[in-house]
Amino acid sequence: MHIVCLVKFVPNVENFAYDYKTNTLIRENVRLVINPDDACAVAAALKLKEKNPQISIEVVSMAPLNVIPAMEDLLRRKIDKATLISDKLYAGSDTYVTSMIIARYLKNTRFDCIFSGTHSIDGDTAHVPAQIAEMLNISHINHIVDIDMDFFNEKRAIVEVDFEKKTCQFEIKLPAILSFQKVSKYKLPYIKYEDMYLNMRDKIAIATNEDLGFDESEVGLKGSRTQVIRTAVKEFAKKEKVIVGTDDGGIETVYRYLKLKGFV
Amino acid sequence: MKKEDILKDLKELLSEDQINVDYEDLYQASADRYKKYAKAKRALDVPMPVAIVYPRSAEEVAKVLRYCNEKGINVIPRSGNTATEGGLENWKELTIVIDAKYLNKIIKIDEYNMQATVQAGVVLQDLEDELRKRGYTTGHSPQSKPIAKYGGLVATRSIGQFSTLYGGIEDMVVGLECVFPDGHIARIKNVPRRAAGPDIRHIVIGNEGTLCYITEVTVKIYKYFPENNRFYGYLIKDMETGIRILREIIVNGYRPSVTRVYSEEDAAQHFSHFHRGKCVLILMAEGDKPIVEATCKGIEEAVEKYKDGIIERVDDKLIENWFNHLCWTQKDIDDEIQCMIDSDRHAGFTTEISADWETLPKIYYNVIERIKKEFPRANDLTLLGGHVSHCYINGANIYFVYNYDINCAPEDELRVYHHPIHKIIVEETLKLGGSMCHHHGIGKYRTEWIREEHDSAYYMLEKLKKAFDPNGIMNYGAIYPQEESIRKYIYRS
Numbered sequence: 240m241h242i243v244c245l246v247k248f249v250p251n252v253e254n255f256a257y258d259y260k261t262n263t264l265i266r267e268n269v270r271l272v273i274n275p276d277d278a279c280a281v282a283a284a285l286k287l288k289e290k291n292p293q294i295s296i297e298v299v300s301m302a303p304l305n306v307i308p309a310m311e312d313l314l315r316r317k318i319d320k321a322t323l324i325s326d327k328l329y330a331g332s333d334t335y336v337t338s339m340i341i342a343r344y345l346k347n348t349r350f351d352c353i354f355s356g357t358h359s360i361d362g363d364t365a366h367v368p369a370q371i372a373e374m375l376n377i378s379h380i381n382h383i384v385d386i387d388m389d390f391f392n393e394k395r396a397i398v399e400v401d402f403e404k405k406t407c408q409f410e411i412k413l414p415a416i417l418s419f420q421k422v423s424k425y426k427l428p429y430i431k432y433e434d435m436y437l438n439m440r441d442k443i444a445i446a447t448n449e450d451l452g453f454d455e456s457e458v459g460l461k462g463s464r465t466q467v468i469r470t471a472v473k474e475f476a477k478k479e480k481v482i483v484g485t486d487d488g489g490i491e492t493v494y495r496y497l498k499l500k501g502f503v
Numbered sequence: 504m505k506k507e508d509i510l511k512d513l514k515e516l517l518s519e520d521q522i523n524v525d526y527e528d529l530y531q532a533s534a535d536r537y538k539k540y541a542k543a544k545r546a547l548d549v550p551m552p553v554a555i556v557y558p559r560s561a562e563e564v565a566k567v568l569r570y571c572n573e574k575g576i577n578v579i580p581r582s583g584n585t586a587t588e589g590g591l592e593n594w595k596e597l598t599i600v601i602d603a604k605y606l607n608k609i610i611k612i613d614e615y616n617m618q619a620t621v622q623a624g625v626v627l628q629d630l631e632d633e634l635r636k637r638g639y640t641t642g643h644s645p646q647s648k649p650i651a652k653y654g655g656l657v658a659t660r661s662i663g664q665f666s667t668l669y670g671g672i673e674d675m676v677v678g679l680e681c682v683f684p685d686g687h688i689a690r691i692k693n694v695p696r697r698a699a700g701p702d703i704r705h706i707v708i709g710n711e712g713t714l715c716y717i718t719e720v721t722v723k724i725y726k727y728f729p730e731n732n733r734f735y736g737y738l739i740k741d742m743e744t745g746i747r748i749l750r751e752i753i754v755n756g757y758r759p760s761v762t763r764v765y766s767e768e769d770a771a772q773h774f775s776h777f778h779r780g781k782c783v784l785i786l787m788a789e790g791d792k793p794i795v796e797a798t799c800k801g802i803e804e805a806v807e808k809y810k811d812g813i814i815e816r817v818d819d820k821l822i823e824n825w826f827n828h829l830c831w832t833q834k835d836i837d838d839e840i841q842c843m844i845d846s847d848r849h850a851g852f853t854t855e856i857s858a859d860w861e862t863l864p865k866i867y868y869n870v871i872e873r874i875k876k877e878f879p880r881a882n883d884l885t886l887l888g889g890h891v892s893h894c895y896i897n898g899a900n901i902y903f904v905y906n907y908d909i910n911c912a913p914e915d916e917l918r919v920y921h922h923p924i925h926k927i928i929v930e931e932t933l934k935l936g937g938s939m940c941h942h943h944g945i946g947k948y949r950t951e952w953i954r955e956e957h958d959s960a961y962y963m964l965e966k967l968k969k970a971f972d973p974n975g976i977m978n979y980g981a982i983y984p985q986e987e988s989i990r991k992y993i994y995r996s
């Protein structure tokens with residue numbers, strides 16, 4: 240059984256500094272890291288592989304070549320194969336074009352199931368997995384917080400999905416795209432010390448436009464149907480930590496807080 | 504010898520409330536901030552001590568030491584618990600930690616003779632607060648001031664942020680009391696100076712608990728004039744410009760209390776609100792008004808001389824604010840621990856070295872270049888830079904700072920990340936004749952290079968150990984290298 244994991248590398252927002260003079264984020268020296276939701280998807284796939292060694296995992300990412308070291312680290316975590324879709328022509332592609340490019344690669348790839356994250360922390364549109372599913376004509380489910388390890392095979396998967404107010408269980412026919420959320424309990428395993436310096440370059444295939452054959456006008460900024468006019472920095476409110484005792488004052492504080500948030 | 508027998512014997516020597524065998528406390532006492540990440544992740548690979556004991560007097564310290572000396576039990580002296588280099592890490596199955604918790608009295612503040620006497624467990628901040636009320640200061644301000652205690656501060660040869668004016672702890676200690684493994688209590692008297700043979704204070708200062716247990720310290724105190732403090736901050740072209748300016752100020756005889764130059768990367772983490780991707784130079788002048796005025800003149804002249812390297816002056820208020828929040832409180836440490844538990848990150852590591860003015864920039868650039876080129880996980884680095892923060896007439900220190908995304912298991916973090924970087928810094932420093940250790944102490948991890956550090960003078964260091972701790976019970980593995988344990992606890996082989 241072959242699982243493809245779609246992975247996006249995103250700027251590590253935790254390392255952003257803020258320039259108060261110009262009100263912009265300082266992006267210099269910001270490194271790319273695996274998108275947190277996608278890391279959960281890969282971690283879930285690795286857990287399934289741990290249970291069933293017959294499973295093989297391929298990581299697919301559309302990104303510039305500088306993500307190769309990060310891809311190598313994924314392979315050192317016992318991923319079988321990685322494919323990097325990378326071509327200068329693809330720079331500036333919107334979510335639709337990105338989905339089209341990845342879908343074309345997937346059309347010529349064998350898979351039983353596709354895992355991905357639900358959101359990416361930079362774009363945050365949640366478009367890509369849904370659009371790819373549409374283009375591949377397979378089902379898609381997102382906001383997954385758990386997958387039943389015992390009932391996962393080529394034909395079906397049982398997943399738990401978070402609907403804010405409740406969690407629902409779905410059984411889904413495969414092939415499909417299963418999109419995980421960061422809150423799921425899956426965490427990428429550490430790289431073993433002995434594997435830390437394994438050369439993984441050979442396991443990374445690079446797919447360029449020569450392989451995928453798009454016309455220049457179909458991809459990149461030119462092919463994109465949406466254009467970014469302006470980006471706005473999200474305000475991060477500083478959270479105050481309040482410690483209260485188990486006395487009347489403390490109970491009152493907690494009660495008022497819960498009321499404010501609409502829980503009582 | 505069995506642990507139970509040791510505990511039974513300890514009960515004969517001390518009262519029950521002076522012996523702690525709480526599991527969590529023993530776990531925490533097994534290692535210091537060197538293995539902070541593995542410790543937070545519950546992945547420590549070192550043995551736990553048998554007990555932590557809290558003597559109330561030098562005589563009680565002597566009783567415990569004499570017992571351990573007879574039975575061959577390892578002793579780790581402990582005060583504020585802020586050690587960063589493995590000085591508190593335990594490498595022996597049978598170890599007793601002697602903690603200065605109950606040695607917590609400020610014994611005397613002698614304003615006329617400008618000295619204060621404290622027990623080893625007095626927190627630096629507590630003495631400072633007491634002195635400030637009377638218009639004085641200790642002049643000692645390591646970033647760990649709110650937590651570190653006098654025993655540890657003296658045992659590590661610590662230094663504070665105002666060192667260029669007040670000096671390191673070695674310039675402050677007047678006299679002290681310490682206890683040797685055989686139970687001998689030695690008191691070094693408090694005199695302004697003497698020529699009665701070698702200065703024996705220096706056997707104790709910086710011994711890192713490997714020769715004796717410090718129970719009491721007398722330090723100098725200084726008049727404090729906070730209302731006169733003046734701050735200077737500049738964005739500058741490069742580290743070298745900053746180092747030249749500092750040298751100019753110092754060699755002309757001026758002593759600002761703070762003299763710091765930050766690399767672009769380090770400046771970015773400290774001064775995100777104004778650094779603009781540049782190096783930062785900061786200075787502070789303090790003291791009585793005429794002294795401050797003269798110091799400011801010295802600073803301004805030096806800056807003028809090297810004005811081609813100055814990009815712009817920074818608002819003094821920003822520098823002052825930054826200074827007022829520089830120290831780490833226990834809460835900051837607890838927050839970092841929580842962050843390590845919750846995620847795969849920590850606040851980074853540092854390695855501090857010293858060298859003469861000429862060599863300093865060479866070491867800096869060689870180190871940075873080698874790390875970028877040779878460190879196999881350079882791609883995981885999220886920070887690599889440094890600052891100069893303590894100046895002397897013939898040179899200064901460099902405090903290398905680095906942080907990284909951790910991709911390995913917590914127990915492997917040091918050998919994958921910190922050690923290879925640390926090794927490059929130490930090698931480059933020793934190669935050019937600098938000292939591999941400016942102020943954190945050797946601890947356990949730099950012992951590999953201690954012979955190279957001291958070269959032919961290591962003979963003297965070795966003799967001290969043989970003379971004062973012939974049975975080798977004091978802080979096994981610190982300062983003095985223990986090859987087998989280095990393999991086990993550093994290289995994990």
Ligand SMILES: Cc1cc2nc3c(=O)[nH]c(=O)nc-3n(C[C@H](O)[C@H](O)[C@H](O)COP(=O)(O)OP(=O)(O)OC[C@H]3O[C@@H](n4cnc5c(N)ncnc54)[C@H](O)[C@@H]3O)c2cc1C
Pocket residue numbers: 536579580581582583584585586587589590591603623644645646647650651652653654655656657658659660661662663664710711712713715716717718831942943944978981
């Ligand atoms: C956030 C932070 C900031 C820091 N900033 C600075 C800084 O600016 N400057 C600086 O110099 N250091 C700094 N340090 C390092 C540390 O605070 C110093 O080394 C300090 O002197 C240690 O004091 P302590 O009381 O915590 O000692 P401990 O951590 O308890 O012990 C340190 C070492 O001294 C030995 N020791 C402790 N007590 C005794 C005793 N009574 N007799 C004999 N040996 C003893 C121990 O065995 C150990 O080897 C910092 C540490 C932290 C965590």
